Amino acid sequence: MRWKDRRVSTNVEDRRGGGGAKAGGISIIGLVVAFVAWKFFGVDPQQAYQATQAVTNAQSSQQGSAPQNLTAEQKEASDFVGTVLADTEDTWTPIFKQMGMTYKPPRLVLFSGVVRSGCGTAQAAMGPFYCPADQKVYIDTSFFKDMRQQMGISGEKNQTELSRQDQAGDFAQAYVIAHEVGHHIQNLLGISGQVQQARAQVSQTQGNQLSVRLELQADCFAGIWAHQNQKRTQFLEQGDIEEAMDAAEKIGDDYLQRRATGQVVPDSFTHGTSEQRMQWFQTGFKSGDINQCNTFK
Numbered sequence: 001m002r003w004k005d006r007r008v009s010t011n012v013e014d015r016r017g018g019g020g021a022k023a024g025g026i027s028i029i030g031l032v033v034a035f036v037a038w039k040f041f042g043v044d045p046q047q048a049y050q051a052t053q054a055v056t057n058a059q060s061s062q063q064g065s066a067p068q069n070l071t072a073e074q075k076e077a078s079d080f081v082g083t084v085l086a087d088t089e090d091t092w093t094p095i096f097k098q099m100g101m102t103y104k105p106p107r108l109v110l111f112s113g114v115v116r117s118g119c120g121t122a123q124a125a126m127g128p129f130y131c132p133a134d135q136k137v138y139i140d141t142s143f144f145k146d147m148r149q150q151m152g153i154s155g156e157k158n159q160t161e162l163s164r165q166d167q168a169g170d171f172a173q174a175y176v177i178a179h180e181v182g183h184h185i186q187n188l189l190g191i192s193g194q195v196q197q198a199r200a201q202v203s204q205t206q207g208n209q210l211s212v213r214l215e216l217q218a219d220c221f222a223g224i225w226a227h228q229n230q231k232r233t234q235f236l237e238q239g240d241i242e243e244a245m246d247a248a249e250k251i252g253d254d255y256l257q258r259r260a261t262g263q264v265v266p267d268s269f270t271h272g273t274s275e276q277r278m279q280w281f282q283t284g285f286k287s288g289d290i291n292q293c294n295t296f297k
């Protein structure tokens with residue numbers, strides 16, 4: 001998959017390692033502001049310092065700012081994720097416009113360890129998820145590493161070349177992001193809300209059926225992203241689609257549920273057979289048309 005030198009989204013919140021360390025440290029600006037507040041306004045310096053810290057922390061989590069001490073590998077991961085997110089923005093903005101709506105893109109939170117979301121606390125490596133309450137996609141980048149190493153998802157087999165190794169399975173990773181953004185689309189269009197209401201009125205088996213359809217539709221939406229992005233950027237390389245299909249098959253429920261120890265229910269990828277998932281991805285990919293993605297009929 002080709003992804004370098006394209007627009008990188010500003011909607012990425014990097015909350016990995018470095019961010020937390022920075023928040024706990026002493027900020028010079030905070031101290032200066034606190035001193036000025038104490039000297040000239042009679043404000044308790046400790047209170048003033050804490051207030052500026054709160055603002056600084058809020059700003060760094062609001063804006064797409066990255067922690068300072070990232071390794072080259074971590075930096076590349078955020079560039080990659082930001083590029084794919086930008087690709088989804090450039091895909092869905094015109095589609096929503098055609099429907100007479102304005103697309104409000106989700107924010108994407110990169111984290112390691114534990115993260116607090118609008119849907120509860122999430123543990124690292126339990127898999128990516130979308131939280132409708134705060135409209136954010138949460139991704140622990142070690143999940144991508146796991147995808148490559150433990151599950152053997154690698155688009156490139158050549159492990160001797162570092163650059164190749166970094167690119168291994170990149171389209172499968174992009175597909176995971178596009179699938180999560182698919183859940184955001186469902187949220188914006190009111191589909192997930194309707195399904196949630198419907199679920200309350202039917203049996204558990206029927207309710208699970210509805211969840212299956214929701215998952216398959218997110219796959220179809222990921223297919224639309226692949227279609228539109230290919231038209232716009234010709235980003236696909238030989239074997240990319242097969243790679244994503246391979247990933248869809250391998251990211252099974254046992255893998256993710258084994259890791260689901262936090263409060264958040266991760267995107268399980270459980271529902272629907274791999275054949276159904278491939279079929280709906282292909283439907284979106286071949287048509288590029290949102291009207292073809294009615295998995296509920």
Ligand SMILES: [Zn+2]
Pocket residue numbers: 179180183215218267268269
């Ligand atoms: Zn999903």
